[in-house]
Amino acid sequence: MRKHFLLFIFFAFILASCGKFEKIRKLTDEKKKYAAAIEYYKKGEYDKAGILFEEILPSLTGTDQQELVTFYQAYCDYHTGNFEMASFRFKRFAETFARSEYVEEAVYMSAYALFKNSPSYNLDQSGTLSAINELQSFINNNPDSKFRTEASDLIKDLRKKLERKAYEKAKLYHKTSPFNIASLKSSVIEIANFQKDYPDSEFSEELYYLKVVSQYDLAVSTIETKQLERYKDVVKFYQELIDKYPESSYLKKAEKLYDISMKASDRLAKLEEEYRKAREKEKSNTTKVGAAENQK
Template identity: 55%
Template structure:
């Protein structure tokens, strides 16, 4: 019974192969003239049969070089790859098109599709964002080059969307440093630096209130875990960050927690000031104390 089933499957595969070998597309590929292949590729393209159209255009492009059909063949070929979600390849092809056919009526569209293909290839926010930066730059270049383009509004929306990814990535990076700070004092410093960079790059972000508080917390915790010689300066930094936080977010939900750290920081600065003064007095006493008379001085 199982043997019969295997035979049927193999027969089905053979029939499908033979039918495919005799299909109009297969015949066109094997024995069609360049003109017939071009017309066939355009027809497949119009019907949305991207794979077949792509195969034919890919074969024709080297042959059509220098002809009147060459421009459209390359333009259509780029779209066939885009429609098959081969975004990196389509971006390369669209870029090559507008660089090769600088006077084409499709230059603007191909430049937009280059940037849009890059946009479609960008990863989720938690992954490496190198491609996101490249896509953002390409979209911004397009808007700068064609400020009145029909694609301008959409390109602007895409830029904002990509900036949202970069913003979320930077936010999560800062939070990660903060979360791991308890295991490594260097992470407190990294958290503060990351938050400062975030506030500079994304001044209007919805995450800034939380991060402003975490910066106070991170600097306060850094001071607590530092050598005594560095504590005063770091507590003073925590006080400064707290003041900036309160000025900007006077009604923040983090206010009570921040106030506790502020009070402790002020007390610690006062304590460290007192210790410094006491040590200075001790130094002065030792400096002004009369020299002891020893047997060698007599």
Template identity: 35%
Template structure:
């Protein structure tokens, strides 16, 4: 019996709440809507809050309440997990209220919304780069902020994702034995991220791609391509003399040297 009464009270309360909200939406009392929107926000009823704040933005434009409405609108969307819309409103806040005491916070939150939208490394990383750029803008603009340390950590995390994306793209060509494309992708990855933790593996794959491309080339192209593979070998062993790939690199240089010995003998015989 107590359980049934509890359910009746709960349903009645929900219906009353919905009825109150529907009446509020139809009301012309903008000040009441403003007060209730803040109440809904504080109760984490972000959808209701955002709906009311969106309606109030044009109403209070140019008034003392415009800044507050814009601020809460951004955070309501953020609270809903709509980071694209939230980010838009944070950036809009900065544009409309550049001198606000909340401008710094909103600039950071704009970057953080891009961060929240950053996908897994295998997917398109446009949001990741936008997040890095936005955090860097924040750091440049507010170098003494207490958020600098966190912002730098998030930039490092995002850059690691870009590095891994670059690695995966290059690795994909390499694994499929598309060596000309692999060579370009690997060179780009090494150039773009010279301090990458994948550098040794990337350079090894570049060497192996050069080597395999030479081995599988027609006779007229082999001399040039084996020369490139030999240059890549010396660059690799110079940087990683004790590499975990040493057995493989030793095998490749033996084949390369044997090719040039054979080529030299053939030229002498002619």
């Protein structure tokens, strides 16, 4: 019974609040509407404040209140999770009110809203790149800003997301196609790109090893005429692994592939040498036959 009574009180309060808000929206007195919007904003009811700010802004053009309401409206979007619009509004505020005391904060918040809107690492990262560019631009243009350190930390977080994306992409090629030559080539290429872009990554050791594995699988899967070069690359990638991580936990596994590749390289090199000698002998015999025919 008590639970039902409390629910009744709660819904009655909600209905009363909604009714009050709708009455405020219908006010023709812009000053009262403005005061109500500011009150909602200070109480943290950003959805209601944002609606009222949107409605009264056209009538505030050229007034002292226009700047503050425009700034608060951007924050309403931010606090209600509409980060893309918040970024747009903060940026427009900075352009419109270039001499405002809030302009530096607005520029930073425009970039910060993009940071908040950055997608998960497994999605398209164009939004993450945009956030990095905006934050870096803010730092470059405001080297003494109180937001500089925070902006730098945000860039590091975003780059970590790009790093994770690149790591998962490199692993995906390796995981899904153990005998698909095109995917194995892509795996090696993606790992090489990762190593270049993120040389000190926490994922680096694992990918150094997976590069050996992918190259070995590529060598095994390819036609014999291309195997020697690809086995040699396995040996090279193994050397890169042990040079960078001499105590690697992947060392024993990688060493097995190295040993197999060394033996395969020796065997294939001997075969190539035998083929070369056979071709030279055949060529020499053909030349002698031709010379003999010419003498007749």
